[in-house]
Amino acid sequence: MITVGVEEEYFLVDPVTCLPVPLADAVRGAAGLEPIVDAKEVQSELLQAQIEVATPICTDLDEVGGHLLRLRHALGMAAEKNGCRIVATGTAPYRETAPVPVTKDARYLAMRSQAPQLVTEQLVNGMHVHVAVPDRATAVTVLNRIRPWLPVLVAMSANSPLWDGRDTGFASWRTVIFGRWAVSGPPPAFADVEDHDRRVQVLLDSGVISDTGQIYWQARLSDRYPTLEVRCIDVQLRADAAVMFAGIVRAMVATAIRAEETGAPFPHCPPEQLLASNWYAARHGLSDLLMDPEGRCRRAGDVLCLLLDAVTPALEEAGDVREVTSLVHRLLQQGTPADQQRRTLADGGMSALTDLLITETVSP
Known part of the structure; x- marks a missing residue:
């Protein structure tokens, strides 16, 4: 069985105003996770x-x-003890005029010196899915095969429509914000692992990025783990939606490995097509047409069906097909979390939106 792991990022907010509050150290200390379990968990x-x-x-x-x-x-309980709440949303809906303090870590402080305005506006949260791969060479071939599907994940996961209290017009404004960094957006295609490593080294040697952690491609090879990391997904409002994406991404990786083993044709996706598809997915989520991996605009539901059809054998092999399919059907019926945020804000205003974010984040 191919193993999987998930990383999620949350905001700490005031329970009344929904403004971000700089209490991360206090909440981490109160959570009791570091000394009891594994320090890497939080x-x-x-x-x-x-x-x-x-x-x-x-x-x-x-x-x-x-x-x-x-x-x-x-x-969530640790946040309550400190007078705040955790919320799982891709952008902070509201911001104070004064910037949120940067964590006192040498790497983070260097990033602030390098790009101060980008760091100030980095109030964005993602979900990262790590899927085990046999080796780096396999990881590169998988990366090449899944990249045309990444915009579909962006559309499905959209959970960041608001910024500074206003609707941005984008379902995933986080995708736009992250796209401003030097090495970001959809990953390029690589000839092989040597080509990948050579091109990454050029970026490091240039000094534009200081380490591989600043390679913000939407999918990348992990330097810390023997995994491929898919990171284009907005953090999900509900935990079960995050489970759905973990299942889909694992199935995408398993499908790509099988395609490579059987010599299936290599997908052709020019960079300009992938960039356009990614922008369109961030703009509309599932509320409009989507570009499929061939570059054709189709109904969003039809493109999701294409994705499910492609990965169903892998889902069946993992025993995930029923759970993932039912969650995808719920997504199509209810819309994305971005749709939910917009509906709630329109119907009940800021207080209702705040309640939605706080309640759904810890909902079973």
Whole structure:
């Protein structure tokens, strides 16, 4: 069984105003996760109003869901003890005029010196799915095969429509914000692992990025783990939606490995097509047409069906097909979290939106 792990980022907010509050150190200390379990389960983030969790290595989706709920609940209770709440949204809907303090870490402080305005506006949260791969050469071939599908994940996961209290017109404004960094957006195609490593080294030697952690491609080879990391997904409002994406991404990787083994034709996706598809997905989510991997605009539901058809054999092999399919159907019926945020804000205003974000984040 191919193993999987998930990282999630959350905001700490005032329970009345929904403004980010810089209490990450206090909440991490109160959560009781570091001394009791594994220090890697809860981590600091770039800004002091953010906190990150990481599940252990999991073999099935029930494990993923159980760990995410456990971590969300532990941090939720720790946040309440400190007068704030955790919310799982891709952008902070509201911001103070004064910047949120940067975490006092040498790497983060260097990033602030390098790009101060980008760091100030990095109030964005993602979900990262790590899927085990046999080796780096396999990881590069998988990366090449899944990249045309990444915009579909962007559209499905959209959970960041608001910024400074206003609707941005984008379902995933986080995708736009992250796209401003030097090495970001959809990953390029590589000839092989040597080509990948050579091109990454050129970026490092240039000095534009200081380490491989600043390679913000939407999918990349992990330097810390023997995994491929898919990071184009907005953090999900509900933990079970995060489980759905863990299952889909694992199935995409398994499907790509099988395609490589059987010599299936290599997908052709020019960079300009992929960039356009990614922008369109961030703009509309599932509320309009989507570009399929061939570059054709089709109904969003039809493109999701194409994705499910492609990965169903891998889902069946992992025992995930029923759970993932039912969650995808719910997504098509209810819309994305971005749609939910917009509806709630229109119907009940800021207080209703705040209640939605706080309640759904820790909902089972």
